[in-house]
Amino acid sequence: MRRYFARKVAIYLLTFFVAVTLNWLIPRFMPGDPVLRMLTRTSVSNPDAIAPMREYYNNVFGLDVPLWRQYLNYWAELLQGNMGISVWLFPAPVTEVILDAVPYTLALLIPSILLSWYAGNKVGALAARRRWLDNTVLPLGYALTATPYMWIAIVLAWSLAIIAGIFPVAGGYSFDLQPSWSLVFFNSLLQHWFLPFLSLFLVAFGGWAIGMRNMIIYELEADYANYLEALGAPRRLIRRYAFRNALLPQLTGLALQLGVLVAGALVTEIVFGYPGLGRLILMAIQNQDFFLLQGAFLFIVIGVLIANFVIDIVYVLVDPRTRTGMTGGAA
C-alpha cells in the first residue's frame, strides 16, 4: 500500500513539475523578446505596472543569465509564493488576488461535486431496477451531460433570475453590502451562490446517474451476483452489493472528471459574474494579465492534484482489494 501511494504521489509531483515547466516555457515559445512584448502590452492598460514588472522579470527571466538559471529562478520565486504582481488589480500580488477568489470557487465546486455524485449514484441505482424510472432518467441524464455548462447557467440565469426574479443574476453578494459576519450578508451570499451551484450540480448529476445505472447492470451480471441468486438471496441484498461495487469505478470516474468539473465551474462563474477563479481568469485574459493567468493555472493544478490524492485515499479505504493486493495476499 505504501508503494501504491508512493507511486501516486510521484505522479502528482511530476505533474506539478510539468505544469510549472509549461508555465515557464509557453511565454518563451512566443516569437520575439517575451519581456518586451509583455511590457508593451501592459503599458497600454496600466503604465504604473511597468516598474515592478520589470523587476520581477529581471528576477525570473533575467535575460543575462543562462536558460537553466532562469528556470531555477522561476522555481525559487514560485516556492516563495511570489507569482508576480497583477496588472489588472495593480499593485496587488497575484497570490493574494487568487487567494481572495479561491473560497468562492471552492464553495461552488465542493458541494456541487459531492452532492451530484451522491444523488446521481442513488438515482442511477434506482433507475437500474425500475423500468419507468430508467426510461426517464436515461434520456434526461444524457441530455444533461451533453449540455454545455455555460448554457445551462445562461438558461437558469435567464429563467429563474431575470424572468422569475427569484434569484439575483450576478455577483457573489449584493452590491449594497460590505463583507461582514452578519446574517444579512450570509443570506445574500447564499442567494447568489444557489444558481451557479445548481447549474454545476445538474450537469454533473446526469453523468453520475447514467454511469451508475450502467455499472449496476454490469455488476448484476457478475458471477457473485449469479451465485447469490442461486442461493436465493433477496434482490435487495444483491443490489446492495452491486451498488457498493459499482461505486468504486464511479470513484475513479470522479477523479477523471475533476478537470471537467473545474472547467464547468470557471464558465459558470463567468455567466453569473461570480467572484471566483473563473471570473478572475476572464479578467486576466481581457486585461492581458499574464501573471494572474499563470497563477490561476497553477492554483487549479494544485487543487486538482490534491483532490486526486484525496480520492486515492478514499479509494483505498473503500476497496479491500487495493489494500490486500498491495500487501501481497495470495491471489
Place this chain on the structure above:
Amino acid sequence: MSMLSLERVTKRYRVGAFGGRELTAVRDATFAVKAGEVVSLIGESGSGKTTLGRMVLRLASVSGGHIRFDGTDVSRLKGRKLAGYYKHVQGVFQDPFSTYNPIFKADRVLHTIRPTFFPEVSAAEWRKRIDTALESVRLDPRQVIDKYPHQLSGGQLQRMLIARALLLDIKLLVADEIISMLDASTRIDVLNLLADLKERGLGILFITHDLSLGHYISDRAVILRRGVVVEMGTTDKVFGNPRHPYTRTLLSSVPQMHHKWTRADIARTIDGSCAIHDGGACAGEPQLVEVDDDHLVGCAAH
C-alpha cells in the same frame, strides 16, 4: 543426434512494476527431442510446462541456458533467421477458439503464412497445397474452407492448425494441451493424428497435464514440478516404475477408468520420502540421478 535440445534452460520473471521481485518459472531444464519422437512434458498448473513450450517457440525469452535446434542456438535468432526457424518449428495451443481470431474466417491461418514463408508460390498453387494438407489431417476442404471459427468444431479447428504446420517444412511441433478442450469422443482422433505424423518423422513436444494422454502417445516423458524436472526417461519406465514420490502422487490421483481410487494410493505416496533412498529423507539441492538406463530421477542426495 537430437533435433531439439534444452540445456539447463531457466526462466525467471520479474514481477512488480519495476521488477522488484524475481520468480523462477523453470529451473535448469535439460532434455532433448529427436526427429520422429514424441516427448511428453507433464506437469500441473504452475509447473512451467507451458513456459518451456513458449520458450522453444520463442514466444518467451530464455533467462538462462540454451535451446538448440539442429545445433543452432534458438534464442539468438532474429528477423529472417527466426522466420526460417518457424518454417521448421510450429505450435498448436490449448484453446482452439482463442487461437483463431474470431472476426476472420478460419482458413485465414492457412493463408497468412504464404507471404512470409513461400512468397514464390502462386496463390493458385497454394490453394492446391492447402487442400492436400487438409486432406492429410483428414479434413474435407469443402467443409472447412470459408467458414468462421465458431462454425467449426474444436477438433476441426485443431486439425486445421496441424494442417497449417504441415504446409510449412515442419520438423518439430509443440503441442500445448491441444486436446484438453476437445470433446471426449473426438479428442482421441487428434491424438491418433499426431501419432501418425510422428511415424512420418515429425518430432513432437507434447505438453499435457493428463498422464493418460502422455502415456498413450509418447516415447519419452518428462515430469515437471514447480519448474524443476523431477523425473524423466522412456515412457515405459517413468509410468511403469515411477521412482519420484511426486510422479507417484500424480499417478494415483489421476482418475482412471475401470480403477477406483483407494486409500492405499494416498498412503503410499503422501509421505514424501525419497524414492531412491528407500524411505530416507533427502536434504540439499536436488539433482537428476540416473537410476536405470535412460531413467532419471530428481534426488537431493547427489
Place this chain on the structure above:
Amino acid sequence: MSDLARAAGEETAPSAGGEVVSAPAVPLATGPVAAAAPGARRTRDALHFALRNKKVVGGGIVVLAFLALGLIAPLFYDYGHSEYVGPQSSGPSGEYWFGTTTFGQDVFLQFVHGIRSTFLVGLLGGGLAALIGMTIGFVAGYIGGLVDEALNMLTNIVLVLPALAVLIILHTYIGITSVPSQALFIGIFSWPWVARAVRAQTFSLRTRDFVDLARLSGMGSGAIIRREIAPNMSSYLFMTFILLFGGSVLFAATLDFIGLGPTGVMSLGLMMNNAVHWSALQLGLWWWFLPPGLGITAIVGALYIMNVGLDEVFNPKLREM
C-alpha cells in the same frame, strides 16, 4: 496471472472485476472486449440490431440532420454571418427564422455556421485524440515492459493535468486563428483516458493465442496490432471516437465562450459569448442564446444516446435488459 492482472489494474487501481472504462464526459459501460462474438454473424447481427435499435437510429437521424443543416444551409445566403443585415433585436420571423442580434445579424445564419464549426472541431479534435490515445494504448499494452511504464507515466500526467486550464494558457499566449488549430490543441489534451482504456483492452487481447500464432507466422508487432488486435476492438474504438467527438465539441464551446476561440469563425460557443456580452439575457433576446446551447446539447446528446444503442448492439447482455 494475478501479477499481470495486478499490473494492469494498478494504475487503474479502480476497476471492479472487469476493466470498465469510462470516458471523462460520459461513463460508458463497456466491459472487457465483448467476448468473441464471431465474425460474419457478428457483423450481420450488429447491423440487424443497429437498424432496429431505436437509440442508434434516432440518434443517427438527429446527428445527420444537424450535419446536413450545417453543410447546406449556409449555401443559401448571399451575406455573411457577421454582417448587419436586418432590423436590430427582432424576434424570430419568416425572414429571420431565429431573429436577429442587437446589431441586426442573422441568428439562424450564425447558428448554421456554428454547427459547421462544431462538426469540424468534433471530427478533427476527436479524431486526433483517438489517434494519439489508440497509438499509445496499443503500444503500451502490446509491448509492455519499460515502454509501458513510460507511456503509462505520460498518460497519467496528462490525465491529471486539468486540460481546460492548460488550453486557456496555450490559447491566450499562442492565439488560435482557425478551427483546425483549436482542434489540434484539444486533441493533444484529451486522449489519456482512451490510451488507458485501449491499453487495458490490448493487454487482455495480447494474451490470446491468435496473437502467438501470428508471431509464429512471422508477423511483426506493428502488423499484429494492425491486423489482429485492432480489428477485434473495432466496435469499441468506434464508440470511443463518438465520445471523443462529443468531448471535443463541449471543450471547444467552453473555449469559444471564454473568448479564446478561433478568430473570424462563427461558433456556437462564440454566439453564447456574444449574447452574454451584449446583455441578451437582460434584454430578453432568448432567440439569441437558446439555439446555440440547444444545438450542442442535441448533437452531443444524440451521439451519446447513439452510443448507448451501439453498446446494446455489440453487447448482447445489455440487449436483454
Place this chain on the structure above:
Amino acid sequence: MSLRVDNLKVYYRTLRGDVKALDGATFTVADGEIMGLAGESGSGKSTLGKSLIRLDTRMRLVEGGVELDGKPLPIGDQDAMNAYRFKAVSLIPQYAMSALNPTRKIGKMISELLGARGVKYSEIKPELERRLDLVGLKREVLNNYPIELSGGMKQRMVLVLSTLLNPSLLIADEVTSALDVSTQRAVAETLVEFRDREFVKSMIVVTHDISLVYQIADTIMVMYAGKLAEKAPADVVVNAPRHPYTQLLISSLPEVGVRYADRKLAGIPGSPPGLLNPPAGCRFRDRCPLAFARCVEEPPFVEVDKNHHVACWKAQ
C-alpha cells in the same frame, strides 16, 4: 425418492428460434445417491443442472415437472423457487473462483446472506467452523476477503457455503474442471464425505469427465444432444454400457497403461446434431454403427435391467 424429474423440457430463446437444449428428461435420484451427469458440450447436462435451481433469463421452461422429497419444485417460477434455493436445492457453480463478492469479508457476506434467508448467523457459526475444519480451512478465512484466498481455498469455501443449510439436493457444476489432478481428487473426495456425513442428501455432479465422476458417483447418467442416453450404477456404465454412444465414448478414453503402439483407440466419427431443429428419432443414429430402420422413431428411455435405463432400440 429424493428427486423425481418428469419429462423436463428447457429451451433457450435465440434469434433464430428455440434451441432445444434439454428435450424431455425423466429420471429419479434416490436419497443418498451421488449421480454423475456426464456428456459432451451441447449435450444439455449443464442446462439440466441449472434448471433445477435457477433458470437464467434466456431459458424457458417448456414442459415437465420436478418433485423434490415428494413436493413439486416450482422451477419455472423465479419467486416461488426462491424459498427452496440454498435450503432445499443448492449449487456449487462452475465459476467458484469468482463466486464470492470481492469487496466483502467472507464471514460478513455469509452472515448477510443467512440473515436475508431468515437464519441466524450466530446460531450456525459453530457448525460453519466445524465444516471449515473439516475441509482444512482456517477459521480466520471468515475475516478475509476473497482475493486473499487461493483458488483451491475459494473452491472449498464455496463448497462449505453451498451446503451449509443441509440441502436435499446439491448440484455441482464442473467443480473440478479448473483444478489440478491432485486438488481435483481432494475436492471430489470432499463431495463424497459431505454426502456420507449427510450434509446433503443427494447430489448431481455435472461433468464432462466420466473417469473422474466414476471415482465418486453411485450412478452415472449420460446425455447426448439434449436427451438422456443411459443411466445406471457407475460400474455398470463404465464396464457394461448398453447404449452405443456410451460404449463408444468409454472405449475412446485413453487411460494410463494404454499406448498408441499397443492398442489404437478410436473416436466417434461425425458430430452431434444442431439443437435448433434436431432431427426426429434417435439423435445419435447418424453416428451410430448399430443404427437400423427403427431408429427414425425416437427410442424411449426405459429400464432394461434393474436400475439401468437406456434409450436405444437395440438395448431393449
